[in-house]
Amino acid sequence: MSNGPRSERWAFFDCFAGISGDMTLGALIDLGLPLSDLEELMNLLGGRVRESGRTWTGL
Numbered sequence: 001m002s003n004g005p006r007s008e009r010w011a012f013f014d015c016f017a018g019i020s021g022d023m024t025l026g027a028l029i030d031l032g033l034p035l036s037d038l039e040e041l042m043n044l045l046g047g048r049v050r051e052s053g054r055t056w057t058g059l
Helices: 021-030 035-044
Strands: none
Touching: 021 035
């Protein structure tokens, strides 16, 4: 995450039936969240992220 000017964007998840963490993270990355930003956030929380490859198959 940069220290420059920021614009705020919010996402609200209405997970009435639950949501899996790995699918949520995958969706955020597909929407354009840089992996480096995700790694930085996870480090702040004491976690880690590793990329093992990507596969797009469609429905």
